[in-house]
Amino acid sequence: MAPELRAASTGRPVLLPVVPGQVSASNSWTPGTCSWTPVNTTAKLILKEAVDAVVNSFSKHTQGYGRINVVEALQEFWQMKFSKGTELKNGALVIYESVPSSSPPYACFVTLPGGSCFGSFQNCPTKAEARRSAAKIALMNSVFNEHPSRKITDEFIERSLQEAQSTFKGAPHEVDDPGTGIGAFRFMLETNKGRSMLEFQELMTVFQLLHWNGSLKAMRERQCSRQEVLHHYSHRVLDDDMRSQMALDWIAREHEASGIIHRELQIADKELEAARLAGRELRFPKEKKEILTLAYTQITPAESKA
Numbered sequence: 001m002a003p004e005l006r007a008a009s010t011g012r013p014v015l016l017p018v019v020p021g022q023v024s025a026s027n028s029w030t031p032g033t034c035s036w037t038p039v040n041t042t043a044k045l046i047l048k049e050a051v052d053a054v055v056n057s058f059s060k061h062t063q064g065y066g067r068i069n070v071v072e073a074l075q076e077f078w079q080m081k082f083s084k085g086t087e088l089k090n091g092a093l094v095i096y097e098s099v100p101s102s103s104p105p106y107a108c109f110v111t112l113p114g115g116s117c118f119g120s121f122q123n124c125p126t127k128a129e130a131r132r133s134a135a136k137i138a139l140m141n142s143v144f145n146e147h148p149s150r151k152i153t154d155e156f157i158e159r160s161l162q163e164a165q166s167t168f169k170g171a172p173h174e175v176d177d178p179g180t181g182i183g184a185f186r187f188m189l190e191t192n193k194g195r196s197m198l199e200f201q202e203l204m205t206v207f208q209l210l211h212w213n214g215s216l217k218a219m220r221e222r223q224c225s226r227q228e229v230l231h232h233y234s235h236r237v238l239d240d241d242m243r244s245q246m247a248l249d250w251i252a253r254e255h256e257a258s259g260i261i262h263r264e265l266q267i268a269d270k271e272l273e274a275a276r277l278a279g280r281e282l283r284f285p286k287e288k289k290e291i292l293t294l295a296y297t298q299i300t301p302a303e304s305k306a
Contacts, residue, residue, distance in 0.1 A: 052136075070135040077142055078113050088113040089237070096134065098127055106130040107276065109286065110138045115202040115238065117283040119276035137279050145198045152200060157189045184226040191234055198281075205283045206238050212288060213246045238287065247295040254299055261299065265292040 075094050082092035092113050099107040108130035109119045118141065120133035144150065161175055164182050174180040192200050210216045210233065219229050236242065254261050272285040 070132050070139055074110070074135045074139045074142065077139065082113070094135075094138075096131055098130065108134045109276075109282065110134040111283075112138060112142065112198075114199060115205070115283060116141070116198050116281055117286050118279075119282055121277055121279040141198065141281070145196050150197045152189060152193050152195055152197070154193070157186070157193070160189060161186055180226075184230055187227060187230055188234070191230075201281060202283065203234065205287065206233055206236060206242075208284045209238070209242075209246065209287055209291075213249055213291075215246070215249070243287070243291050243294060246291045247298065250292060250295040251299055254295070261292055261296050265289065265296055268292055 075092075078088070078092040078094055082088050090113060094113065095111045097109045097111070099109070101107070104125045105123045106127045106129070107120050107124070108127070109117055110131075111117045116138075118134055118138040120130040121137055122129075122133045124130035124133055161182065164170065164185055165172070165175065168182065170180070170182045174182045175186055177183040188203070192203065207216070216229065250261050250264070268285060268289040272282060272289050275282050275285050
């Protein structure tokens with residue numbers, strides 16, 4: 001069980017937010033969903049207290065008491081993991097991305113070395129404060145992700161499969177059949193045994209995008225088995241080539257249904273904003289928006305010339 005954290009301002013225990021790629025207090029988890037979303041001022045306050053509690057705890061255990069520079073601390077955290085042998089394909093660099101704006105409130109995204117993405121969740125009057133807000137939520141998730149309960153173990157896999165069978169009324173034999181949904185879920189969990197929830201979420205983002213883009217449906221129509229698809233894309237990195245291919249798919253849809261990219265882009269923008277303010281992991285909605293933006297920029301000049 002994770003140690004109890006208390007808010008510095010009130011002294012009361014704080015509830016850590018459950019984000020995609022993490023488990024709840026009962027250790028139940030569903031890829032790509034969020035079971036804790038702030039919807040009012042009280043919930044937003046709880047989120048802030050949770051973040052501050054974890055950040056302060058990290059500060060006390062690493063640098064002693066005092067005010068912590070969260071931007072530096074986040075970079076040092078990942079540099080420390082990298083130096084201890086954690087495999088990071090692109091090194092330990094933490095990347096910040098400010099949302100273009102000429103006036104407050106300002107927003108900022110931060111992408112961690114593994115690919116997970118978080119954003120400023122507070123009303124930030126300056127760009128520097130937006131960067132600190134993004135670093136806070138990213139540091140909280142980075143630190144919390146180190147807890148043993150956030151690792152995929154045999155016990156976790158067994159519980160997850162039991163819950164999946166109960167939820168979807170699956171037959172017992174489906175667990176051993178990679179051609180079924182539950183069997184595919186088991187394959188993915190066992191393939192990622194020993195990894196953390198954030199690492200698993202990074203992989204799940206690829207499959208979420210393939211599902212959203214219609215690629216999984218197209219592969220099923222070509223008689224590709226679930227296991228073949230899982231095995232292939234479990235080793236694929238979400239890169240510019242994959243984004244460009246998905247953008248081309250949306251351009252093709254635009255030719256069949258004019259205006260679909262603009263409509264989907266508006267939806268994706270709202271989803272990203274809601275997820276950012278809720279303190280959730282943002283890789284999936286952010287990638288959706290970037291893919292659609294790429295497609296939109298390619299069709300807009302052509303439409304202007306027509």
